Amino acid sequence: MATTNPLGINVEKYKYGFFEPEKYVFKARRGLNAAVVNEISHMKSEPDWMRAFRLHAYEHYTQRPMPKWGADLGTIDFDNIFYYIKPTEKRADSWDDLPPEIKRTYDRLGIPEAERKFLAGVGAQYESESVYHNLKDEWEKLGVIFLDTDSALKQHPDIVREYFGTVVPPEDNKLAALNSAVWSGGSFVYIPAGVRVDIPLQAYFRINAQNAGQFERTLIICEPGSYVHYVEGCTAPIYTSDSLHSAVVEIIVKEGARCRYTTIQNWSTNVYNLVTKRAVAYRDATMEWIDGNLGSKLTMKYPSVYMVEPGAKAEILSVAFAGKGQHQDPGGKVIHAAPHTQSVVVSKSISKDGGRAGYRGLVKIYDGAKGSRSAVRCDALILDDRSRSDTYPTMEIDEEDVSITHEATVSKVSDEQLFYLMSRGVKEDEAMNMIVRGFVEPIVKELPLEYAVELNRLIALEMEGSVG
Amino acid sequence: MADLEIKDLTVQVEDKVILKGANLAINKGEIHALMGPNGSGKSTLANVLMGNPFYQVVKGEVLYKGEDLLAMSPDERARKGLFIAFQYPVSIPGVTMSSFLRTAVSARRGYEKELIPVGEFQKLLKNKMAELKIEPAIVTRYVNEGFSGGEKKRAEILQMAMLEPEIAIMDETDSGLDIDSVKVVSDGINRMYEHSDRRMGILVITHYSRILHFIQPSYVHVMFDGRFVVSGGPELAEELEQTGYEGIKSQFEVIAAEVASEGAVRRAGKVFWVVH
Numbered sequence: 001m002a003t004t005n006p007l008g009i010n011v012e013k014y015k016y017g018f019f020e021p022e023k024y025v026f027k028a029r030r031g032l033n034a035a036v037v038n039e040i041s042h043m044k045s046e047p048d049w050m051r052a053f054r055l056h057a058y059e060h061y062t063q064r065p066m067p068k069w070g071a072d073l074g075t076i077d078f079d080n081i082f083y084y085i086k087p088t089e090k091r092a093d094s095w096d097d098l099p100p101e102i103k104r105t106y107d108r109l110g111i112p113e114a115e116r117k118f119l120a121g122v123g124a125q126y127e128s129e130s131v132y133h134n135l136k137d138e139w140e141k142l143g144v145i146f147l148d149t150d151s152a153l154k155q156h157p158d159i160v161r162e163y164f165g166t167v168v169p170p171e172d173n174k175l176a177a178l179n180s181a182v183w184s185g186g187s188f189v190y191i192p193a194g195v196r197v198d199i200p201l202q203a204y205f206r207i208n209a210q211n212a213g214q215f216e217r218t219l220i221i222c223e224p225g226s227y228v229h230y231v232e233g234c235t236a237p238i239y240t241s242d243s244l245h246s247a248v249v250e251i252i253v254k255e256g257a258r259c260r261y262t263t264i265q266n267w268s269t270n271v272y273n274l275v276t277k278r279a280v281a282y283r284d285a286t287m288e289w290i291d292g293n294l295g296s297k298l299t300m301k302y303p304s305v306y307m308v309e310p311g312a313k314a315e316i317l318s319v320a321f322a323g324k325g326q327h328q329d330p331g332g333k334v335i336h337a338a339p340h341t342q343s344v345v346v347s348k349s350i351s352k353d354g355g356r357a358g359y360r361g362l363v364k365i366y367d368g369a370k371g372s373r374s375a376v377r378c379d380a381l382i383l384d385d386r387s388r389s390d391t392y393p394t395m396e397i398d399e400e401d402v403s404i405t406h407e408a409t410v411s412k413v414s415d416e417q418l419f420y421l422m423s424r425g426v427k428e429d430e431a432m433n434m435i436v437r438g439f440v441e442p443i444v445k446e447l448p449l450e451y452a453v454e455l456n457r458l459i460a461l462e463m464e465g466s467v468g
Numbered sequence: 469m470a471d472l473e474i475k476d477l478t479v480q481v482e483d484k485v486i487l488k489g490a491n492l493a494i495n496k497g498e499i500h501a502l503m504g505p506n507g508s509g510k511s512t513l514a515n516v517l518m519g520n521p522f523y524q525v526v527k528g529e530v531l532y533k534g535e536d537l538l539a540m541s542p543d544e545r546a547r548k549g550l551f552i553a554f555q556y557p558v559s560i561p562g563v564t565m566s567s568f569l570r571t572a573v574s575a576r577r578g579y580e581k582e583l584i585p586v587g588e589f590q591k592l593l594k595n596k597m598a599e600l601k602i603e604p605a606i607v608t609r610y611v612n613e614g615f616s617g618g619e620k621k622r623a624e625i626l627q628m629a630m631l632e633p634e635i636a637i638m639d640e641t642d643s644g645l646d647i648d649s650v651k652v653v654s655d656g657i658n659r660m661y662e663h664s665d666r667r668m669g670i671l672v673i674t675h676y677s678r679i680l681h682f683i684q685p686s687y688v689h690v691m692f693d694g695r696f697v698v699s700g701g702p703e704l705a706e707e708l709e710q711t712g713y714e715g716i717k718s719q720f721e722v723i724a725a726e727v728a729s730e731g732a733v734r735r736a737g738k739v740f741w742v743v744h
Contacts, residue, residue, distance in 0.1 A: 415521055416558045421568070423518050423554075424627060425546035425575035434571065438562025438610065 031079040034058055037181050040084045044150055044184075047157060050164075057170035057180030064174040070360065071298050071327050076272055081244055083182040083215070139197060145190035146201055149217050152188030159190060163221055167250035167278050176276045179215045179248040186216030186247065189230055191257075193223035200229040200262070200448050218249040222257035222285075229260040231448060243271045245296075251279035251287065255309070258286040264451050266458050267296035269326055275301045283309035290446050291318040293330050294458050302360060304333035307341035314343040319443045319455070321462055322355030322387070331360035331392075336369040336402075345376040348440050352383035352462075358390035359408075367398040374402070380410045381439050383432075433463050471495045471533055471669060472517075472550075472635050478527035479509075479516050486512045488694035489528065496634055496669040499661070501680055501705060503673075504691035505713045510673045511555055513691075514639040518552045519545055532635075547575055549634030553624035553641050559612035565623065566607040569593065569630050576631045596629040600656040617644040625656050632660075635669040642679035654682030677705040690716060 037058045041051035066073050139146070145156060153160050170180035191197060222228060245267060253259045259279065267273050273296040279287040289303035305314035316332035328351075334343035349357035359378040380389035391408050413435050421431035437444070437456055444452045470493035479487035487509045494500055504510050516523050517530065519542035530537040537545060560568065573592070574583040583589075597604055602622050612620055621641055628636055638657070642650050661668050672683055680688075680702070688704040689696050690713075698704065698716065708716055 414558070417560055419518075419520050419522075419542055420554070420558045421560065421572075422542040423520075423546055423552060424568070424572035424631065425543050426571055427543050427575070428541070430571065431543075434563050434568070435560060438560050441562030441610075 030082055032058075032081075032083050032178075032182065036083055040182060040184065043084075044153075046153065049161060050153060053165060053170070054181045054183075057177045058182075060170050061174060061177035061181055064171075064177055066174055070300055071329050073272070073274070073298075076244060078244075084184055139195075142195045143190075143192040144195060144197060145188065147188045149186040149188045149219060150184065152190075152219075156188075156190070159221070160188065160219065163219060163250070163252060165250075167252060167280055168248050168276050173276060175246045175274045176248055179217060179246050179276070183215045183217035183248065186218040186249075187220075187230070187232075188218070189220040189228060191220075191222045191226040191228045193254075194225045195223075196227040197229070198227075200231045202231040202233070214243075214245045214247070216247045218247065220249075220251040220259060220261070222251070222253045222259045224255040224257055226254075226257045227259070229262065229448075231262045231264075231451065233264045233451065233454070243268070245271055245273045245275070247275045247277075249275070249277040249303075251277075253279060253281045253285040253287050253312075255283045255285060257282075258288070260288040260290065261303075262290040262447060262451065264292040264294075264447070264455055264458075265296070265299075266294045267299075269295060269297055269323075271296045273299040273301065275299075277301065277303040278306070279304070279314075280306045280308055281312035281314060284311035284313075285309075286313040286315070288315040289317070289332065290443065291316070291330060292443070292447075292451075292455050293318065293320040293328050294455075294462060296326065296328070298327045298329070300329045302331045302333050302362075304335065304362075305343065306335045306337060307343070308337050310338045310340050312338060312341045314341075316343075316345045316347075317443045317446060318347045318359075319440045320347075320349040320357045321459060322349070322351045322357035323462055324353035324355060326355045326357075328355070328357040329360055329390075330357075331362075333362040334364070334374060336363075336365040336372040336374065336399075339369055340371040341369060342372065343374045345374075345378075346442065347376075347378040348381070348443055349378070349389055350381045350383065350436060350439065350459075351387035351389055354386040356388050356390065358392070360390075360392040362394045362396070363404065363406075364396045365399050365402050365404075369399050370401040372399065372402045373404075375405045377407045379408070379439070381436065382410065382412050383436075429463070433460055436463060469531065469534060472537075473531040474513075474517075474528070475530070476528040477513070477516065477525065477530060479512055479523050479525050481512075481523055485526070486523075486694055487516070490691075490694070490696055492689065492696060494635060494669050494671055497667050498687065499670045499672065499683065499685045500687045500689065501672045501674060501683075501685035502689050502691060503675070503677070503705065503708060506675070508691040509694040510691055511639055514552050514555075514637045514671075514673055517545075517637060518542055518550065543575065546572075546631070547578075549576075551628055551631055551633030551636040553621075553628055553636065553638045555639040555641075555643065557612050557620050557624055559610065559615070561610055561613050563611050564607065565609055565611055565626075566593065568611050569607065569627065572627065573630050592630065596626060599659060600626055600629060601652055602626055618646070618649045621645055621649070621653060625653055629656065629660055632664070633668065635671070636660075637671045637673065639673045640675060641672075642674055642676065647678075650679055651682055654679060657683055677709045680705045692717060 034055060037054050041054050145152065147155065165180065168176050170177045189201060220230060251259055251261065277289065281287045287305045291303055293299050303316055307314055314334045318330050318332065320328035320330045322328040328349065331347065332345050334345060336343065345361060347359040349359060351357040358380065361376060363374045363376060365372055376393060378391055382389055389410055393406055395404065397404060413432060417435055418428065418431050421434060422428060436459060444455055447455060472494040474490055474492040477487050477490040478485065490513060502510055512523060516525060519540065525538055532550065570583055570589050573589060577584060593607065600622065606619065606623060612623060615623060624641065641653060645653065661670065672679065672685060685702055687699060688702060689699045691697065
């Protein structure tokens with residue numbers, strides 16, 4: 001039977017390969033080999049095509065060299081990571097079913113409060129697997145699917161199989177291959193044609209065990225004319241050794257649909273955050289990425305939008321804050337592959353205490369993408385002399401009938417601004433805070449209120465002690 | 469002792485000495501005007517009084533209600549009731565006027581951890597904007613961002629009204645304003661003065677005597693080249709209007725020469741002049 005899946009991977013080839021059923025343990029061991037990949041798939045009782053997909057990806061991962069550009073990834077000890085940890089026996093359907101320890105963690109994150117405010121379905125990722133997922137009844141009636149990706153694979157195998165790995169194939173890059181091999185959890189969102197989900201869908205993600213690699217896989221499908229705003233908030237406690245977060249997010253925005261994907265992440269400062277996020281936008285569709293990057297030791301993340309049909313639009317807004325010992329290397333990619341496509345990229349980076357933050361981006365306009373427009377703006381704010389900002393804008397423009405703008409500014413908090421605020425009675429640290437908050441305001445105002453508040457609070461925390 | 473007492477204040481920027489031993493005393497309830505040609509040091513004086521770190525005080529002292537003003541940080545000065553309406557207020561992108569005003573009013577009123585309750589603040593803001601005939605939309609905009617010259621000046625006056633200072637310095641608040649705007653701004657300042665039961669001290673720094681038709685000073689001072697050279701009553705402003713700074717300057721030089729040989733106080737024409 002079925003020898004290939006839509007990705008062209010030979011399922012039969014991997015059907016019995018590397019299969020070691022007797023070696024299951026509750027906690028997967030450190031490090032990765034084909035047997036671990038097999039175990040993960042077996043423990044999840046996945047269909048053969050997914051196991052084949054994983055093994056194929058693993059093979060590619062072993063052969064693909066580590067990226068040499070950007071930040072130094074050589075310090076990650078890939079053999080010292082747990083690639084899969086199952087936190088509880090079964091998923092909880094209501095808040096009351098959650099184990100007390102997990103509840104306490106979420107209490108600190110404010111999830112129950114979010115529930116009380118009738119926010120959208122809450123999906124929370126504890127270690128590697130979703131333990132709690134909820135979706136409002138009315139959306140279920142409309143045919144909206146919001147599940148963790150593992151459950152989606154079981155309950156909606158055909159939809160998952162049709163789209164999984166089509167936007168970010170395992171061969172895309174080494175870390176995408178790694179994620180494809182060992183992925184666990186993440187969100188699956190399906191919005192039927194014409195359905196508008198007016199309240200944001202929210203999921204909290206956490207890394208909770210030391211050396212727990214977190215490889216969630218998110219897939220969002222917006223059928224024609226639909227709308228969804230998906231919000232992902234990440235926080236992680238402090239650990240003593242390095243952790244890796246390597247997610248893949250794939251989004252398909254069909255004709256006339258609009259998808260907004262908002263991330264506020266605050267990984268602890270030893271986490272390597274290497275994420276592949278990509279969307280495909282079809283005719284007159286709109287894809288918006290809003291990305292707030294605080295925390296982590298290193299973040300490399302370039303949300304991208306492939307505009308493949310006329311009239312598609314892309315917007316990428318990002319904020320990065322790099323403190324002591326941190327390197328934030330965010331950015332974005334907009335690919336104009338059809339006429340009359342439009343993109344806007346706004347990046348704001350802040351560095352202090354020797355941190356390094358910046359922007360790395362690509363604007364690509366293919367020959368024939370007539371009448372396309374792109375505007376890129378990146379602003380960097382450097383808070384002291386030890387910190388740095390780097391901007392790497394790349395433009396590949398193969399069509400003449402286009403309009404492109406690029407603006408970049410690098411600034412320091414000016415003494416005049418500080419003096420002005422202080423001359424009204426505002427203390428120096430608060431004045432500094434106000435200026436930094438104002439700097440990121442164009443992005444913060446795009447966030448749902450509770451996330452705007454959280455981001456401002458996180459920035460205030462980062463700013464503590466910055467006035468000497 | 470005066471509420472604000474400036475003694476032999478000498479100030480430089482980088483290597484250039486700008487104030488060369490300025491002396492002035494202002495009490496609460498008094499309205500003073502400080503005039504002088506461009507580059508005479510008027511704005512420098514205002515900025516030094518507020519604590520602008522760009523300027524270095526090399527000599528002299530300033531006492532504010534008996535305390536060493538120069539030892540205080542700018543925010544401390546503001547919380548103690550000193551205010552300056554800037555000539556060139558800077559913009560703070562992304563910070564709305566209303567959040568800025570709420571933070572500033574809270575600081576001035578001694579709120580430590582929390583802010584002034586939002587209802588109380590809104591009521592205050594609404595009243596002050598109505599009194600000053602300021603478009604309410606201004607408080608939803610970012611501080612001075614994209615403001616016209618007139619809007620900036622009105623925004624400074626709004627801040628002054630909200631903070632209710634004890635001594636306020638208006639640094640060329642009239643420059644760049646058309647005559648109607650000068651009148652509106654002056655009416656606002658006069659109302660604040662009355663509102664304080666004539667207890668607010670005001671130093672109006674101006675290049676032209678125009679604003680002094682609307683705000684009546686009790687004392688007028690003229691600065692040349694980093695020094696207060698003459699002081700007098702309101703009639704000194706009129707005299708200036710007639711003769712221009714050049715006229716005053718030539719008279720001053722004559723008087724200065726006479727003072728040097730004869731003594732400290734001189735009467736010249738209708739004007740009573742004190743040479744510092």
